[in-house]
Amino acid sequence: MTSLIAVKKCTSYDPSRVIEAIRECINNISGFDDLEKGDNVLLKPNLLMGASPEEGITTHPTIVEATARILLEKNVKVMIGDSPGSPYTNLENLWEKTGMKSISKKLGIKLLNFESTGSYIKNFKSEKYPIAKPILECDFIINLPKIKTHNLTILTCAIKNMYGAIPGARKTDYHRRYPSPSEFSERIVDIYELTQPNLTIVDGIIGMEGNGPSGGNPRKLGIILASNDTVALDVYISHILGMDPYMIPSNRIAIERGLGKGLGNIKVIGDEPTLIDDFKWPSNIYHALEFLPLRLAKTLLRFWWSRPAIDDRNCKNCGVCVEACPTGALTQGMSSPVFDYEKCVNCLCCMELCPHHAFYHEKSFLYKLTSRLSNRR
Ligand code: SF4
Ligand code: SF4
Known part of the structure; x- marks a missing residue:
């Protein structure tokens, strides 16, 4: 069928x-x-x-x-x-x-x-x-x-x-x-x-x-x-x-x-649509890491990471992301929330729910380098 x-x-x-x-x-x-x-x-x-x-x-x-x-x-x-x-x-x-x-x-x-x-x-x-x-x-x-x-x-x-x-x-x-x-x-x-x-x-x-x-x-x-x-x-x-x-x-x-x-x-x-070959997919790295042995993935993550960060210029300190974080990795700060990356599981709920688009992906040098190389292929 x-x-x-x-x-x-x-x-x-x-x-x-x-x-x-x-x-x-x-x-x-x-x-x-x-x-x-x-x-x-x-x-x-x-x-x-x-x-x-x-x-x-x-x-x-x-x-x-x-x-x-x-x-x-x-x-x-x-x-x-x-x-x-x-x-x-x-x-x-x-x-x-x-x-x-x-x-x-x-x-x-x-x-x-x-x-x-x-x-x-x-x-x-x-x-x-x-x-x-x-x-x-x-x-x-x-x-x-x-x-x-x-x-x-x-x-x-x-x-x-x-x-x-x-x-x-x-x-x-x-x-x-x-x-x-x-x-x-x-x-x-x-x-x-x-x-x-x-x-x-x-x-x-x-x-x-x-x-x-x-x-x-x-x-x-x-x-x-x-x-x-x-x-x-x-x-x-x-x-x-x-x-x-x-x-x-x-x-x-x-x-x-x-x-x-x-x-x-x-x-x-x-109307069968034409295929779109330049659609931009998200850049979360966790999909790639899922297929590696745990110890190797952890070592790699010390040097190769992409994590949520807040652009203070856009943040209104409304607290929505602090409330949304399921692990307590975000706490209220003076001008914007503060991260405890040890607690962060990269679920990106904070980024998803920020009403002021204040989040961006902060990336390590190695991560940027590998992204650049893979984009050239
Ligand atoms: S949800 Fe966005 S605007 Fe509100 S505190 Fe968090 S980062 Fe700032
Ligand atoms: S990515 Fe998830 S765990 Fe990390 S700070 Fe944002 S909401 Fe919390």
């Missing part, structure tokens, strides 16, 4: 073009076949933080609104829900800045903050996962991710977006307990397995490249994609962005668990 992926070129967030593109994608894969009149439908966008749509960090509101409008024609009840990356996020500000509040007002749709909806504990593979109640109680979930790079997991898109089903501080706790990309990706796939959406529609009009998911640069990609196979979507997106899909731990793990199809079993319907 092959998985169908619908692709439609769409180069702007013009509302009429977006709604037609999404409608065509849904029709091409019969995406609403399981939907019934009166169903409770939950839209799960990526609302990592209170950022404006132009920053390319959150799912664009036009995608959310278009999907909601198509759904309302089907006489179903629509809700929008998510849990931001940090439990200390000002929710009112987040709904406002991301454009969700305006959609809610216009269409009479309820906004659900997973911090306050409560959760059910799910035992899974020796872990206990608190999953937000609306995710498990609704009749139909539509996953609305954005294509972005991620410093730890390489890609954050369809599979990783369901990680938002975990409310608040527990999200950063998994970073502390599972610091390596592979271990952490196992948890991402666990959560995906527990929350599998019925349909995924991807905001690929403007994605993010470089040091995502919040510190990278917006990149025009000009596509909307949809599928009932969330895993196949991530695999296909990695492929068109020039990355071997199996180098991304969550893709590899999800396919090994039989949760979706690999490249050989995907059929694309619609």
